Amino acid sequence: MSRPHSTSSPEPPAPGPWWRDAVFYQIYPRSFADADGDGIGDLAGIRDRLGYIELLGADAIWLNPVMRSPMADHGYDVSDPRDIDPLFGDLDDFDELVREAHARWIRVVMDLVPNHTSSAHPWFAAALAAPPGSRERARYHFRDGRGPDGDEPPNNWPSIFGGPAWTHITDPDPNGQQHQGRPGQQHQGRPGQQHQGRPGQWYLHLFAPEQPDLNWGNEEVFDDLERTLRFWLDRGVDGFRIDVAHGMAKPDGLPDHDGWQSNKLLSHFDTDPRFNDPNVHDIHRRIRKIFDEYPHAVAIGEIWVHDPQRFAEYLRPDELHLGFDFHLALTGWDATAIRAAIDGSLAAVAPVQGTPTWTLSNHDVSREVTRFGGGPIGIARARAMILVELALPGAVFVYNGAELGLADVDLPDEALQDPVWTRSGHTDRGRDGCRVPLPWQGDRPPFGFTAATQGWLPQPESWAALTAERQLEDVTSMLSLYRSALELRRRRPELSGGIDWYGSPPGCLAFRRHGGLTCALNTTAVPVPLPPGAVLLASTPGVDTQLPPNSAVWLL
CATH class of the missing domain: 3.20.20.80 (Glycosidases)
Incomplete structure (x- = not known):
């Protein structure tokens, strides 16, 4: 290098x-x-x-x-x-x-x-009980569906967790009787289906139906x-x-x-x-x-x-x-x-x-x-x-x-x-x-x-x-390596400043912190020569003049 x-x-x-x-x-x-x-x-x-x-x-x-x-x-x-x-x-x-x-x-x-x-938040319970256009629904994204009966989602967005990003509910009856879907359950209507009360709206959830999205407007x-x-x-x-x-x-x-x-x-x-x-x-x-x-x-x-x-x-x-x-x-x-x-x-x-x-x-x-x-x-x-x-x-x-x-x-x-x-x-x-x-x-x-x-x-x-x-109890363990590296990171001034890259063999990389520490990584299947410096910490025991495969080292 x-x-x-x-x-x-x-x-x-x-x-x-x-x-x-x-x-x-x-x-x-x-x-x-x-x-x-x-x-x-x-x-x-x-x-x-x-x-x-x-x-x-x-x-x-x-x-x-x-x-x-x-x-x-x-x-x-x-x-x-x-x-x-x-x-x-x-x-x-x-x-x-x-x-x-x-x-x-x-x-x-x-x-x-x-x-x-x-969906168990008091705001969402209030939104389900309230009619379209209400203050309660305005805190979320409620929309009318597409299609002749509003039985299709308002847009084609999928949920990150799979399935559509919309769940269909049945709105409250205008005469006071509520007909509402259970949060988290998909209610897919059929063309021509008759709804009690108002045609149901849909609410947006980019994740699970139990996670209705808030309206940040x-x-x-x-x-x-x-x-x-x-x-x-x-x-x-x-x-x-x-x-x-x-x-x-x-x-x-x-x-x-x-x-x-x-x-x-x-x-x-x-x-x-x-x-x-x-x-x-x-x-x-x-x-x-x-x-x-x-x-x-x-x-x-x-x-x-x-x-x-x-x-x-x-x-x-x-x-x-x-x-x-x-x-x-x-x-x-x-x-x-x-x-x-x-x-x-x-x-x-x-x-x-x-x-x-x-x-x-x-x-x-x-x-x-x-x-x-x-x-x-x-x-x-x-x-x-x-x-x-x-x-x-x-x-x-x-x-x-x-x-x-x-x-x-x-x-x-x-x-x-x-x-x-x-x-x-x-x-x-x-x-x-x-x-x-x-x-x-x-x-x-x-x-x-x-x-x-x-x-x-x-x-x-x-x-x-x-x-x-x-x-x-094992000084060669992963946990011991973490402890050593974190301690050195905290107390060694060499781990400061920006970085400069070394030229490295294929499959390797090396950079030097402006404070003076060099880090080298070997992702190949063969050992490679180390850059100049004395070994401060290595991921593999026994590192001397060469860096073993699948290893990294800190040098001063």
Whole structure:
């Protein structure tokens, strides 16, 4: 590998907010730790494991939804955004978690779900009981159907979870008797069918029918969100990850779209009318004004936008602080593709002097061990990629269990609970495989996750070798590698500044931070010579003058 050349990353802004280079540890609460023995993780379980997070070296935890919900989509269908669901505890439990986390210098970030509510939300119940054109329905997207009897959906949009993005209801009888469909149930009329009362309207849900989309053109919707933001920020929360941050605004008239190329949230195209409407930026500017009153807090957007210029728009100084960049989480084991993903992410934030973000997995995508081939080779590659990720400038997000080297679990059909499985007609197995509860200790399931005989999803017997307890005792384990890398990232000044790329052999990449640290990655099947420098940390033990296959190294 030759000397570095071609600066691809400018110097980052001067030291400032805590989140600019923070490591966020994503906790999927259902699967992290269960304290009450019902087989489902909870806030008390998280609190009991804060010492583990501190030992790992994370700066903040990001909690997937814990607000009150019927759990049609595991918390992303919120019925009360200003309360804790009893499944996880109560507000006192949450307040205690925040206090204890802060005592350990760990920040707490919550999930916020502003695109839609639960169909069990009081607003939606009122909308179903109210007539068309009412104030109650104006908070959502209710429309008359197409066709002679209004029995066809208002447009051709599909739901991300499969099936149409519209559900048909029967409107209240004008004489006072209500005839309304059950939320979540499709009511397909027939041509010529007679309706009692008014012809039924349809409501929009980009996800499950139990998740009706809010109408962000309605001022009441923003006013309620402001109440929610202040409710949690005043309790000491350090920010929010905003779910579907690119999806709240809808185009005028909700037009058809005839250019479908992909319906999956992870790969839909930027021309998709369901997302990235320009009016969404006005919403984020208003949200930012609230955040500016809480200067400690961070707004992080889930932004599935591919075009770098359009992505950067969300990170303008008066909008979001951070935006999730999913390039690395969708990239396979290929040095050229990995470098392209890094370059793309850095280029996307550069025009607005934004902070890049990096993640290899989360609760919606396949775990990196699986994506990189599974088994020992998948683990070796995942070990290498965490060194690449942690060597980059910006904020890093680590999904719980990644530090243990967990892979996706091939669950039996009867165990699957993701609504994607049902809505797709059992053709898409959904995301449950990457959400299986964590193994903490012991030789057999449930590995200390719960006092129940089994967690809400079954763990494989093979995880006995991957428990946190066992890995903490092994200096060569994945968990020990994470701890070492996070400690070095925090205290070594060499991990600062932008990056320059080295010239590298085919199948390899190497970059040098302006602070002085070099990171090299070998994705080939043969060893390659190391760049100049002394080994600081390697993903494979025994690295000396050559970098083994499927390995990465930090050099000084």
